Amino acid sequence: MPRGILLTSDLPQLQNLIKRDPVGYKEEFLQQWNHYNSIRQIFQTNPDEQAKHFRELISFIAQVAPCYPKETKDFPAQLSNLLLDGNAVLSPDLRKNLVQNLVMLRNKNAITSIELLRTLFPLLPRTTSSTLRASIRSTILSDIRNANTPHKNHKLNRAVQAMLFGMVEKGMEAEVVGDKGKAKAIKPSHDGLASNGEEAMWAVVLTTELWKKGIWNDSNSVSIIALGCFHPVVKVQSASIHFFLGSEDDNEEDSDDDDIPDVKALQHRREVKKKTRSGDKKIEKTKKAIKKKKHRKAETITANFPALQILNDPQSFAEKLYESLNKHDKRFSLPHKILLMQLMSRVTGAHKLSVLPFYTYILKYLTYHQLQITSILVALAQSVHDLTPPDCLSPVIRKLAAEFVHPGVGSEVISAGLNAIREVCRRQPWAMEEDLLGDLVEYRKSRDKGVTAAARGLLQLYREVNPGMLKRRERGKEASKAIGAGTQPLPFGHSLKPAEDIEDLVLLEDHLRALRREEGVASGAGGEDEDDWKGWDVESDSSEDSSDGESWIDVDSDGEEAFEVSDSEDEKEKEKKREREEKMDVDEDDREKEEGSSAARVSSLATTKILTPADFALLNDLRRQAASSAVESGTGGKAAKRKLAALEKSKSTAASQGNLDSAFISELDIIGPRKKSKADYAERIASIEKGREGREKYGSMKGKKKKETPSSSTNREKARNKPIMMIMGSGKVRGKKKASLRDKQVKLRRHIEKGKKAHH
Numbered sequence: 001m002p003r004g005i006l007l008t009s010d011l012p013q014l015q016n017l018i019k020r021d022p023v024g025y026k027e028e029f030l031q032q033w034n035h036y037n038s039i040r041q042i043f044q045t046n047p048d049e050q051a052k053h054f055r056e057l058i059s060f061i062a063q064v065a066p067c068y069p070k071e072t073k074d075f076p077a078q079l080s081n082l083l084l085d086g087n088a089v090l091s092p093d094l095r096k097n098l099v100q101n102l103v104m105l106r107n108k109n110a111i112t113s114i115e116l117l118r119t120l121f122p123l124l125p126r127t128t129s130s131t132l133r134a135s136i137r138s139t140i141l142s143d144i145r146n147a148n149t150p151h152k153n154h155k156l157n158r159a160v161q162a163m164l165f166g167m168v169e170k171g172m173e174a175e176v177v178g179d180k181g182k183a184k185a186i187k188p189s190h191d192g193l194a195s196n197g198e199e200a201m202w203a204v205v206l207t208t209e210l211w212k213k214g215i216w217n218d219s220n221s222v223s224i225i226a227l228g229c230f231h232p233v234v235k236v237q238s239a240s241i242h243f244f245l246g247s248e249d250d251n252e253e254d255s256d257d258d259d260i261p262d263v264k265a266l267q268h269r270r271e272v273k274k275k276t277r278s279g280d281k282k283i284e285k286t287k288k289a290i291k292k293k294k295h296r297k298a299e300t301i302t303a304n305f306p307a308l309q310i311l312n313d314p315q316s317f318a319e320k321l322y323e324s325l326n327k328h329d330k331r332f333s334l335p336h337k338i339l340l341m342q343l344m345s346r347v348t349g350a351h352k353l354s355v356l357p358f359y360t361y362i363l364k365y366l367t368y369h370q371l372q373i374t375s376i377l378v379a380l381a382q383s384v385h386d387l388t389p390p391d392c393l394s395p396v397i398r399k400l401a402a403e404f405v406h407p408g409v410g411s412e413v414i415s416a417g418l419n420a421i422r423e424v425c426r427r428q429p430w431a432m433e434e435d436l437l438g439d440l441v442e443y444r445k446s447r448d449k450g451v452t453a454a455a456r457g458l459l460q461l462y463r464e465v466n467p468g469m470l471k472r473r474e475r476g477k478e479a480s481k482a483i484g485a486g487t488q489p490l491p492f493g494h495s496l497k498p499a500e501d502i503e504d505l506v507l508l509e510d511h512l513r514a515l516r517r518e519e520g521v522a523s524g525a526g527g528e529d530e531d532d533w534k535g536w537d538v539e540s541d542s543s544e545d546s547s548d549g550e551s552w553i554d555v556d557s558d559g560e561e562a563f564e565v566s567d568s569e570d571e572k573e574k575e576k577k578r579e580r581e582e583k584m585d586v587d588e589d590d591r592e593k594e595e596g597s598s599a600a601r602v603s604s605l606a607t608t609k610i611l612t613p614a615d616f617a618l619l620n621d622l623r624r625q626a627a628s629s630a631v632e633s634g635t636g637g638k639a640a641k642r643k644l645a646a647l648e649k650s651k652s653t654a655a656s657q658g659n660l661d662s663a664f665i666s667e668l669d670i671i672g673p674r675k676k677s678k679a680d681y682a683e684r685i686a687s688i689e690k691g692r693e694g695r696e697k698y699g700s701m702k703g704k705k706k707k708e709t710p711s712s713s714t715n716r717e718k719a720r721n722k723p724i725m726m727i728m729g730s731g732k733v734r735g736k737k738k739a740s741l742r743d744k745q746v747k748l749r750r751h752i753e754k755g756k757k758a759h760h
Contacts, residue, residue, distance in 0.1 A: 011060045022067035055097045062101035076111045080119040125198030161220045167203040197233030204228045204239045219310045241339045314351040345383035352385045359392045366399045368413045374667040381423035393431035411448035415672045418454035429465040450672045505603040507622040
């Protein structure tokens with residue numbers, strides 16, 4: 001048989017030979033290439049004809065394409081067109097084969113990442129196979145991750161972000177027709193194709209995944225998801241909002257973790273049932289899956305800053321959120337409206353924005369019987385800041401007091417209302433009215449623990465921020481002293497103090513000065529200056545050095561007098577500098593002693609040194625140490641304790657959230673402390689069973705352990721030891737009292753005869 005016929009009938013053998021000698025087998029390859037083009041034309045008219053042979057030819061050409069780049073330059077584009085244009089008529093096997101070959105061409109550097117991703121992105125919403133969809137998703141994520149390792153590939157990132165932005169923007173002009181946000185039909189978009197938001201959903205999911213893995217952390221990726229918050233499909237909106245809120249979305253299709261079974265349950269079942277090899281393999285596979293899941297979580301990198309901080313134009317973003325909330329109030333379901341409220345409140349509080357119509361809109365939801373009222377109260381409190389006008393908040397405070405704080409509701413409702421009012425007034429104290437405050441703080445005399453704690457929290461807040469609104473007997477010792485000294489609360493819009501210094505920066509300055517002194521003592525006088533000037537000494541211009549070719553070269557000064565610097569003059573300058581610094585340190589120490597604690601010292605460290613993140617971390621540690629010392633010595637009072645608690649709380653928060661966590665609250669802050677509810681039947685039984693653990697079976701141990709010969713007591717012993725009052729009403733005792741003389745004689749005779757038999 002001729003070689004050509006033999007090779008054309010065995011494609012794997014030809015593939016192996018071509019990889020070894022591409023030049024020698026070029027004719028055989030061209031023969032197969034022409035055969036591929038012929039079948040491809042037939043396939044476009046009749047996809048079912050020779051489908052298996054067509055897959056084999058595609059795999060063969062994809063394997064050897066790098067050997068003939070000129071001849072196969074159009075091959076990747078042909079595969080891409082087959083996938084995108086004929087996706088509906090392709091069989092699942094052929095579709096999978098095309099995707100695998102495109103990925104292989106990318107791995108062989110036959111195509112670029114952008115060319116591959118331009119094909120894979122449109123396939124995600126079109127494919128119906130969950131396996132292929134998961135494969136495409138993992139391929140996209142891994143390709144972008146590899147392209148950004150170890151350095152960022154800005155060109156690829158911009159191109160991919162533009163594609164994702166277009167996927168979200170594609171359906172923005174469509175309208176959703178449905179009830180409560182459920183899309184029944186969508187009008188065609190500008191390109192004439194109907195879409196249910198799948199493309200936008202995948203764009204949001206992929207961007208979120210890349211953000212969580214730390215691959216993308218710029219404003220462009222945030223802008224993609226910010227656009228998704230206004231998409232007409234509610235599912236896309238929900239996923240985008242959950243990204244900004246930092247919570248997991250129920251609609252996200254990443255449910256692989258739920259499919260992993262429990263290892264302990266499998267091992268227990270393994271011990272009970274029949275042992276087989278398949279069972280062992282299943283347990284090992286489960287262990288590997290759990291290990292891989294933990295490794296994947298460990299690799300997840302937290303972003304350096306929250307997405308809320310790098311929003312583009314947050315004021316317009318918050319206003320659009322309110323417009324969407326107000327416009328679709330009838331169409332959106334309550335949980336989705338609460339999501340919009342929470343996101344808008346976080347953006348408003350983080351950037352100190354003003355969306356004043358929101359406080360009028362939220363009034364209709366402030367009733368104690370409203371569903372999910374605690375989430376609504378959290379959104380209300382988070383939207384308030386020190387620049388929110390008090391006039392807009394006063395109706396909100398009055399509505400909260402009228403609906404939640406009165407004797408006609410339960411104690412839990414009252415405590416929630418008081419806590420909500422306290423959180424709003426903590427951010428804007430001028431929203432409270434004096435008469436209303438006096439009525440609210442009277443609830444501190446309540447018998448309920450939660451109500452008392454909430455009212456005392458409100459009282460303590462106004463003792464700190466504006467004690468003049470309280471009655472004289474309610475102000476407390478410290479607040480009364482402050483009012484007596486003439487201290488007045490700051491009006492609305494005024495800051496506590498001008499931005500002239502960083503808080504407690506003097507601690508860092510003193511710490512660095514102490515370290516400098518210790519280093520100077522350890523290295524001797526002038527040690528720091530010697531280190532600073534090391535390598536900067538000017539060489540002497542002697543005759544010995546001038547003859548050397550590596551010495552300084554004299555430059556003609558055109559008649560001017562030459563400038564010379566000697567070592568002796570250099571030493572004098574260093575000595576003078578050292579004396580000046582020592583004098584400045586002594587003068588500064590004397591000035592600090594004279595000032596004492598009467599006036600606050602302004603640090604000049606920020607104007608002389610660029611503060612690094614390590615410096616701020618050290619400053620936070622110094623703040624905690626100073627607060628702890630003040631608490632231990634008792635000089636700071638309750639204020640020092642509160643400051644120490646706040647610093648410890650800020651230490652435990654994640655670094656990725658920055659300073660935004662202090663502005664966010666949870667539902668537990670609104671509910672407040674509650675007394676323990678009465679246990680139900682299941683809880684009581686569980687408590688009883690827990691008390692029986694570690695002891696023997698319950699019952700009397702008198703006859704089993706307290707006798708020399710362990711045995712149980714008889715019924716006669718039990719009857720003899722019974723209390724008299726327990727047997728007074730028994731039939732046996734009453735029968736003795738009612739017995740006749742004849743019965744007593746018969747009983748006595750039996751007793752005598754029985755005694756005689758016992759003696760014999």
